[in-house]
Amino acid sequence: MKNKNRYSGRAAKVSNRSLRVKHGNFLGLGTGRLPDPLCGPVTTRHTFAAVLTITLFLSMSLLSSCSKDFIEDDLGGRIVTILAPADNDTVASSTPLFWWEEIDDARTYRIQVAWPSFASPQQLLYDTAVAGDRFFPSLQAGYTYQWRIRPENGSSSGDYVTRMLTIDSSAGLSSQLIIFSAPSSNPFYTNNTNVSFAWNTISGATFYRIDVTDSSNGSAVVNTTSVSPAFNYVFAPGLYRIQVRAENSTSFTAYTSRVFTVDNAAPVASAPQSPANNATGQSTTVNFTWIAQSSDRLGDSLLVSTDSTFATTALALYTTAQSYSGFNAGSLTNYYWKLKTRDLAGNWSGYSTLFKFTTQ
Known part of the structure; x- marks a missing residue:
């Protein structure tokens, strides 16, 4: 049965025959002609021109689409409320x-x-x-x-x-505010025992009062003053709270505080989970998973190699996740993988247990 459509004239005579591929040739390439019920016979030259036009159109469309991910909107003329x-x-x-x-x-x-x-x-x-x-x-x-x-x-x-x-x-000073410029985060973690602090200058202040306590037991660690808006001290590893306020002979600001951890101990490396050690018949699309062993873990370095000494690596990356998907492995190949863990203070663990798997 012929297809019906709402267009008149020769366009209504389009049939599925015009879409067939003859002798394996797409769009009639190599046949010399392509039947076209709308426009009549088309030569190979016209067909190549059409294919080229379509290819260029698709390429430009793709480039236009991709460019949206990189071109930022123009802020010209816009103002802040x-x-x-x-x-x-x-x-x-x-x-x-x-x-x-x-x-x-x-x-x-x-x-x-x-x-x-x-x-x-x-x-x-x-x-x-x-x-x-x-x-x-x-x-x-x-x-x-x-x-x-x-x-x-x-x-x-x-x-x-x-x-x-x-x-x-x-x-007076009571209406002013101490704002730390270093460290800027609260809480913050460091593996450097020599910790430096800095804050804004308070107009009218004679000095700054600095109190540091050990958060684990509440005991005083530092109680001192400074005429400059800065302070540094060498701390033993531990969890601390620092408070700073500005003072003069008649008034003072409220305290501004920071909680910080000094930690220079290496964390425990995360434990590899999948692919299991000595697994065989592993798909060549490999998904790695592991389990954190440190409560202060920040992320892991994942290393994969076909050499147990890791003289060369097939994959080396850092991630805060506890998995990585989509590694494309070679077939019938032995692979080795291991992890190294980084904690919030910037310390690195040693390497985890070495796991091996073989692809199918």
């Missing part, structure tokens, strides 16, 4: 909160702070890129500043939004 502080605001804290709404396609936000203004700057206090939606500058009390912010990504930037801000000269 500032949530705090308000324009021409006067605040008591010399570490005010700059807070804004994040923008899709922005990687970072460029923040600049000038005194007294960008039109006639005496000082450019900040010119920094910040990820996230907030920033705490450290500013001198009793001055008016101009600050601005714009969104940025790897290929473009938006427009600046500019604001004025005054830091109240009568503000």
Whole structure:
């Protein structure tokens, strides 16, 4: 039965015969002609031209699709909505909160702070890129500043939004805030027993009080002061809490704290699980799994080789997962694999038990 469609004329005469491959030749290549009910006879030359056109079209479509993964949207003309502080605001804290709404396609936000203004700057206090939606500058009390912010990504930037801000000269230390610049994470882990700390300068502070306690038993480890916003100390391995506040003769800030672990001991290596040791008939598409043996494990280095001495490696990678899928092995081949574990403090274990398997 003939196929029916809603088109008239010669297009309605299309039949399945026009789609057949003759003598194994696709699109009539090598036959010299291709029957075409829409346009009449087509020569091989026309067929090659059609195939070339389709190939180019598909290639351009693929490139266009892939480029979307690498080309970032243009931020030109886009601005940030500032949530705090308000324009021409006067605040008591010399570490005010700059807070804004994040923008899709922005990687970072460029923040600049000038005194007294960008039109006639005496000082450019900040010119920094910040990820996230907030920033705490450290500013001198009793001055008016101009600050601005714009969104940025790897290929473009938006427009600046500019604001004025005054830091109240009568503000005491109680309204100000200590902010650690090092270490920036809380909690943090280190395998270096000599630990350094740094924080912002507090306007009007005479010194900084530093207290460190052993978190395991609450005992005092350090109780000292520093006239500079920095401190370093050699700690024994353990879990600690540091607190810092600024003081003068009449007032002080609240304490700001960090919890940290000093650990220079090697973790226990993760245990290989699959493929099992001495397994045979293993598929050439290999999925590896293992089991963590350390509570503070961060990740593992996986090594695979056809040589038990690992003079060469077929696979070497680091992952925070406890599995790896899709290794393409050769057939009828012996493979060896082992693991090395890294903990949160950066220590590495020795190698795990060596496992062997043979592919089918």
